[in-house]
Amino acid sequence: MQDEEYMRQLSLGIDTAFDTLVFRYHKPLYGYIYRLLHDEKLAEDIVQETFLKIYQQGLKGFVPDQFKPWMYKIATNTCKDYWRKPTSRLEYVTDKDIEEKSRVHHIIDHQLERQWMVESLNQLSLDYRTVLYLRFYQGLKYSEIALALDISINTVKTRITRGLKQLENILVTDERKGAEGIE
Amino acid sequence: MSENQELSRLEKEWKTHFDRFTAPEPTREMTLDLIQKIKNIEQEQSPIDLRLELETTQNSLSTRSKIVNMFLSQWNFYGTTSWLLTGLLMIAITFTISENSADAMTGFSSWIKWITLLVIGVIGYSFRPKNEGNEIIESLSYYPVIQQIFTRFMFVMGFQLVLTLPLSLFVVGKEGTILYLVSSFIPVFFFGVIGFVTIFWLGQKIGLSITLFIWFSQVLLKKKLLFQAPGDDYFLTVNMIILGISILLLSSVVLKRRFSVNLK
Numbered sequence: 001m002q003d004e005e006y007m008r009q010l011s012l013g014i015d016t017a018f019d020t021l022v023f024r025y026h027k028p029l030y031g032y033i034y035r036l037l038h039d040e041k042l043a044e045d046i047v048q049e050t051f052l053k054i055y056q057q058g059l060k061g062f063v064p065d066q067f068k069p070w071m072y073k074i075a076t077n078t079c080k081d082y083w084r085k086p087t088s089r090l091e092y093v094t095d096k097d098i099e100e101k102s103r104v105h106h107i108i109d110h111q112l113e114r115q116w117m118v119e120s121l122n123q124l125s126l127d128y129r130t131v132l133y134l135r136f137y138q139g140l141k142y143s144e145i146a147l148a149l150d151i152s153i154n155t156v157k158t159r160i161t162r163g164l165k166q167l168e169n170i171l172v173t174d175e176r177k178g179a180e181g182i183e
Numbered sequence: 184m185s186e187n188q189e190l191s192r193l194e195k196e197w198k199t200h201f202d203r204f205t206a207p208e209p210t211r212e213m214t215l216d217l218i219q220k221i222k223n224i225e226q227e228q229s230p231i232d233l234r235l236e237l238e239t240t241q242n243s244l245s246t247r248s249k250i251v252n253m254f255l256s257q258w259n260f261y262g263t264t265s266w267l268l269t270g271l272l273m274i275a276i277t278f279t280i281s282e283n284s285a286d287a288m289t290g291f292s293s294w295i296k297w298i299t300l301l302v303i304g305v306i307g308y309s310f311r312p313k314n315e316g317n318e319i320i321e322s323l324s325y326y327p328v329i330q331q332i333f334t335r336f337m338f339v340m341g342f343q344l345v346l347t348l349p350l351s352l353f354v355v356g357k358e359g360t361i362l363y364l365v366s367s368f369i370p371v372f373f374f375g376v377i378g379f380v381t382i383f384w385l386g387q388k389i390g391l392s393i394t395l396f397i398w399f400s401q402v403l404l405k406k407k408l409l410f411q412a413p414g415d416d417y418f419l420t421v422n423m424i425i426l427g428i429s430i431l432l433l434s435s436v437v438l439k440r441r442f443s444v445n446l447k
Contacts (some may be wrong), residue, residue, distance in 0.1 A: 026214045035206055051217065132201070136197070137204075140260065167200075
């Protein structure tokens with residue numbers, strides 16, 4: 001059954017419809033938020049807040065035209081609200097420090113490639129990261145990303161292209177640095 | 184190479200790289216726990232939020248607006264049609280009695296009886312505890328019951344007294360004096376207070392029964408007690424006594440508040 005159909009059932013008071021939606025989207029939504037925040041506990045809180053908003057809207061009778069973009073829109077906005085808080089801004093700025101601290105942990109785990117990817121993605125602006133995460137991890141279509149972020153399809157495509165090009169540049173720079181280090 | 188082709192190429196190239204950035208996955212138990220948490224939060228939040236919303240709106244209003252809202256909500260509670268019908272009934276009673284009574288004294292006696300019965304009827308109707316309409320319920324729920332009933336009492340009394348005084352002059356005609364005005368005011372006020380206080384303390388059914396019992400006992404008694412006309416022997420004494428009793432009964436409403444605070 002389609003997600004929107006479950007939302008319609010929820011709006012009619014069928015509470016179990018919400019359970020299905022949570023089972024369907026808990027993992028992907030958690031992955032999306034975790035990649036944006038790099039904090040498991042925080043990601044759990046934002047996921048809870050996102051699903052709570054979905055549940056409340058459903059109880060009020062709201063049924064979105066497309067559930068998935070709507071859900072990611074709520075999640076992204078909830079993350080943005082979190083970053084707007086003065087205390088969280090500090091945490092956001094020091095993301096790199098956190099990554100630095102966890103660098104040792106990752107090396108021990110032999111996850112150097114993963115670590116490189118995380119660090120490189122963190123060098124991108126939030127606008128680029130968001131579109132890339134929605135495209136590569138959440139598997140959204142361009143039109144769905146456009147709906148989720150309230151931007152045009154062309155802007156989505158441009159951001160993905162520029163984001164990936166920036167990643168290419170980072171890769172080239174790092175390889176050059178590595179080669180210089182060996183010499 | 185077109186922009187779209189470049190985008191496809193880049194996406195293909197980077198797909199495997201992205202796969203490396205894994206994220207922890209919540210377990211089935213975590214999902215079940217999340218569902219339960221959300222439903223609990225929603226259950227706890229909704230009634231408080233509605234109340235909070237109402238409180239915030241009301242708190243943002245000035246004292247003048249609050250009083251005006253209070254009167255408007257109580258007026259709506261009773262309904263404009265009902266108020267107008269009450270007025271029409273009073274006028275009808277007055278005309279019927281003035282046309283059918285031989286002299287001012289007899290006319291006044293029967294008029295005051297029916298007017299006071301009307302006061303009791305209006306009180307019984309307007310003090311019913313039923314709320315009507317969502318908006319009215321919301322605005323009413325902000326005010327304590329004591330304030331609501333008292334406002335309705337003021338409506339009933341104010342409205343009836345404003346009509347009673349000029350109508351009493353119509354009944355007694357040329358013989359209308361200050362004493363007639365007083366004697367029409369006090370019984371109306373007395374039955375208004377009895378109705379209000381008994382309903383307030385004992386509930387609508389018992390309160391209304393007691394009030395009607397007092398009224399019927401006065402009508403059925405051969406000797407005049409409460410409905411004294413200016414020419415009667417104990418006119419001043421009786422009116423002073425019932426006025427005193429009315430004030431004492433009315434002040435007992437204040438006790439209820441203290442009583443409920445102590446209980447808490």
